[in-house]
Amino acid sequence: MAKLPAYTTTGERIWHYTYLLICVLIFLFLIAPILVIIPLSFNAENYFSFTKEMLSFDPEGYSLRHYDRILTHGMANPDIPRDSVWWKDAWANAQWIHAAKNSVIIGVLATILATLLGTVAALGLSRPEMPFRRLIMGLLISPMIVPLIITATGLFFFYSKTGLAHTFPGIIMAHATLGIPFVIITVTATLVGFDHSLTRAALNLGASPVTVFREITLPLILPGVISGALFAFVTSFDEVVVVLFVAAYDQQTIPRQMWNGIREQISPTILAVATILVIFSIILLTTVELLRRRSERLRGISPA
Amino acid sequence: MSAIDIEQNNQVLTAADGTPLRTALARATRRAKWRAFGLVLPLLLFVIVTFAVPIGQMLVNSFHNTAFSDNMPTLSAYLSENDISGVPDEAAFEALVTDLRLARENKTIGKVATRMNYEFSGSRSQFTGAARKAKKLEPPYKEALIKLDKDWEDPLLWNIMKRAANPVGASFYLAALDMEYDETGSIVRVPEKSRVYVPLFIRTLLLSGLIAGICLILAFPVAHLLATLPLRYSNLLMIFVLLPFWTSLLVRTTSWITLLQSQGVFNDLLVASGVINDDGRFQLMYNQAGTIIAMTHILLPFMVLPMYSVMKTIPPTYVRAARSLGASSWTAFWKVYFPQTIPGIGAGILLVFILAVGYYITPALVGGSSGQLISNEIARHMLSSLNWSLAAALGSVLLFIIILLYWLYDRLIGIDNMKLG
Numbered sequence: 202m203a204k205l206p207a208y209t210t211t212g213e214r215i216w217h218y219t220y221l222l223i224c225v226l227i228f229l230f231l232i233a234p235i236l237v238i239i240p241l242s243f244n245a246e247n248y249f250s251f252t253k254e255m256l257s258f259d260p261e262g263y264s265l266r267h268y269d270r271i272l273t274h275g276m277a278n279p280d281i282p283r284d285s286v287w288w289k290d291a292w293a294n295a296q297w298i299h300a301a302k303n304s305v306i307i308g309v310l311a312t313i314l315a316t317l318l319g320t321v322a323a324l325g326l327s328r329p330e331m332p333f334r335r336l337i338m339g340l341l342i343s344p345m346i347v348p349l350i351i352t353a354t355g356l357f358f359f360y361s362k363t364g365l366a367h368t369f370p371g372i373i374m375a376h377a378t379l380g381i382p383f384v385i386i387t388v389t390a391t392l393v394g395f396d397h398s399l400t401r402a403a404l405n406l407g408a409s410p411v412t413v414f415r416e417i418t419l420p421l422i423l424p425g426v427i428s429g430a431l432f433a434f435v436t437s438f439d440e441v442v443v444v445l446f447v448a449a450y451d452q453q454t455i456p457r458q459m460w461n462g463i464r465e466q467i468s469p470t471i472l473a474v475a476t477i478l479v480i481f482s483i484i485l486l487t488t489v490e491l492l493r494r495r496s497e498r499l500r501g502i503s504p505a
Numbered sequence: 506m507s508a509i510d511i512e513q514n515n516q517v518l519t520a521a522d523g524t525p526l527r528t529a530l531a532r533a534t535r536r537a538k539w540r541a542f543g544l545v546l547p548l549l550l551f552v553i554v555t556f557a558v559p560i561g562q563m564l565v566n567s568f569h570n571t572a573f574s575d576n577m578p579t580l581s582a583y584l585s586e587n588d589i590s591g592v593p594d595e596a597a598f599e600a601l602v603t604d605l606r607l608a609r610e611n612k613t614i615g616k617v618a619t620r621m622n623y624e625f626s627g628s629r630s631q632f633t634g635a636a637r638k639a640k641k642l643e644p645p646y647k648e649a650l651i652k653l654d655k656d657w658e659d660p661l662l663w664n665i666m667k668r669a670a671n672p673v674g675a676s677f678y679l680a681a682l683d684m685e686y687d688e689t690g691s692i693v694r695v696p697e698k699s700r701v702y703v704p705l706f707i708r709t710l711l712l713s714g715l716i717a718g719i720c721l722i723l724a725f726p727v728a729h730l731l732a733t734l735p736l737r738y739s740n741l742l743m744i745f746v747l748l749p750f751w752t753s754l755l756v757r758t759t760s761w762i763t764l765l766q767s768q769g770v771f772n773d774l775l776v777a778s779g780v781i782n783d784d785g786r787f788q789l790m791y792n793q794a795g796t797i798i799a800m801t802h803i804l805l806p807f808m809v810l811p812m813y814s815v816m817k818t819i820p821p822t823y824v825r826a827a828r829s830l831g832a833s834s835w836t837a838f839w840k841v842y843f844p845q846t847i848p849g850i851g852a853g854i855l856l857v858f859i860l861a862v863g864y865y866i867t868p869a870l871v872g873g874s875s876g877q878l879i880s881n882e883i884a885r886h887m888l889s890s891l892n893w894s895l896a897a898a899l900g901s902v903l904l905f906i907i908i909l910l911y912w913l914y915d916r917l918i919g920i921d922n923m924k925l926g
Contacts, residue, residue, distance in 0.1 A: 213834055224730045227723050228745045234760040235752055249763050250773045318548040325544025330537045342920050344556050346911050348863020350880040351900045355559030358566055378555040439753045459755045463870050475756040482751040
């Protein structure tokens with residue numbers, strides 16, 4: 202923390218430390234709820250608060266049973282010895298694994314679709330000669346602004362007419378649409394200050410437009426593309442409203458399974474799943490942060 | 506463009522192939538325009554199909570409902586051809602019985618009965634019952650039907666049927682705005698105790714405003730701190746803002762349920778420290794407080810990030826100059842620093858407000874009954890009460906509000922200036 206200047210009065214000094222305290226409290230408000238579920242997920246009891254054993258750091262108070270339950274929930278024979286048969290059973294029948302598989306399939310395909318279309322469009326949108334730029338940009342960003350419930354209602358009507366309801370392509374297309382604004386925003390942000398003389402120089406030296414894109418443009422905008430893709434993936438991975446409206450009953454995804462779990466009877470298994478997801482988001486955040494720094498370094502923006 | 510050869514001696518400048526330079530330039534610009542547009546086109550088509558068309562479909566559904574006109578064709582034709590007022594004569598009843606028999610045969614009477622029940626409560630059993638007995642009814646049908654159920658001579662029901670005979674109508678919008686047609690066909694507000702949606706819209710807007718306000722108060726000091734600290738500290742502290750942003754919505758909602766439910770960590774802490782006794786546990790979940798707390802937490806990063814990016818650009822020298830010219834620290838803040846943060850505040854408030862107005866998941870999980878927003882009512886009509894046209898009408902009203910705010914955002918801040926992280 203920077204030192205206070207010598208002319209600070211006592212009152213200002215008190216205010217300054219109060220202000221710092223307020224900031225600490227707000228940071229606590231932001232982060233504590235997310236961190237508090239991590240220890241709670243190791244609770245040995247079916248209980249949502251810290252037990253006496255947990256507070257005294259008694260090993261008895263902690264267990265992995267809620268994590269175990271993620272695997273065994275929905276299995277045909279969860280009690281047999283844990284050999285290859287057991288694991289095969291878990292892979293085939295455990296509900297959370299089934300949901301995770303669906304989430305990953307939907308998320309990856311939606312991300313690929315959104316990133317491909319979004320990156321190409323962002324290249325067009327950041328050209329100065331693009332006609333109706335503002336209007337088109339407004340339309341392409343609007344899936345982020347329009348409430349999910351409205352999008353989901355519209356998709357429900359549209360999909361039930363076109364036969365896309367209860368199909369994976371339907372969900373994937375919907376999720377791609379929701380991820381596109383993030384790809385557009387991040388890629389256009391990297392294209393701001395993009396030095397177009399580089400591409401012109403390459404063209405001048407006889408490179409074909411495809412080569413220019415592959416060798417010059419793509420490496421420079423790649424950090425933006427990847428973080429846009431990660432945003433799109435997280436959007437799909439976290440999306441539940443559209444899935445609730447257009448997916449079939451057996452098309453469970455992780456957020457949908459959590460939603461059902463919280464609505465019916467919240468069990469500590471949810472906390473274990475939530476902990477895994479928090480770790481997942483920490484990894485994603487780190488990746489995006491590193492990419493952002495790399496991008497700034499590449500473009501020579503950051504003072505480092 | 507690269508091969509333009511300018512002939513100095515000629516009056517008209519020409520390109521290498523002999524075309525006038527002006528034409529060549531226009532052609533090149535046009536081509537560049539098309540090239541840029543061609544890059545955007547695939548995505549534009551994709552978004553139109555998967556987003557614009559579905560929303561258009563929802564708008565259509567809000568005023569277009571064929572449940573009655575398709576399944577009661579004879580009566581619908583009769584009602585649209587003849588201008589009747591009140592209870593009609595035998596001919597209409599004959600058409601009604603023909604259609605009831607038809608609908609019974611095609612098993613579509615349920616659709617008709619449900620459609621009528623939206624506007625005339627109790628008419629579901631009246632229609633299904635009449636259809637069941639329609640085969641045995643003898644003329645005169647008017648008396649026979651009225652003998653079955655005296656509601657058949659209610660002029661209000663016939664007014665509703667006359668309107669339903671036309672698939673296009675505003676009756677669902679009226680319902681979404683707590684209004685209805687009276688006996689004479691003029692539009693009136695429904696009785697005070699059955700007004701549901703307008704109060705819900707107002708509650709949604711008020712709660713969103715409140716949440717945006719709380720977010721502003723919480724975000725201002727944090728954004729200011731992040732913007733004034735040296736980069737190596739602020740990058741570290743930024744994690745506190747970005748981690749919630751990247752964490753699943755359902756995870757954050759789960760956390761708040763765990764923390765704030767009456768047997769949760771927060772209440773346990775207060776009981777253990779003796780602030781409250783075991784009977785006095787705070788009820789912070791499953792009511793409006795739950796919605797406000799959880800949504801404030803979830804939307805706070807959306808307020809901090811735009812404010813941070815604006816505050817980052819304010820040179821610290823301005824405040825120092827004000828101080829050296831004799832301003833008190835409050836005056837320097839209020840007259841010099843604060844006015845410069847207003848673009849960030851505007852962007853943050855609008856963004857949080859827009860996102861809050863359409864929130865569904867969090868209120869549904871932590872809001873109880875007093876913390877529900879308009880989205881929850883739309884979902885209820887879509888998923889359980891199955892009154893899709895009303896859901897579409899409520900959605901259209903909500904969409905209208907959002908578009909208005911979005912337009913405002915674009916005018917004031919510009920959507921191209923939206924930043925993430």
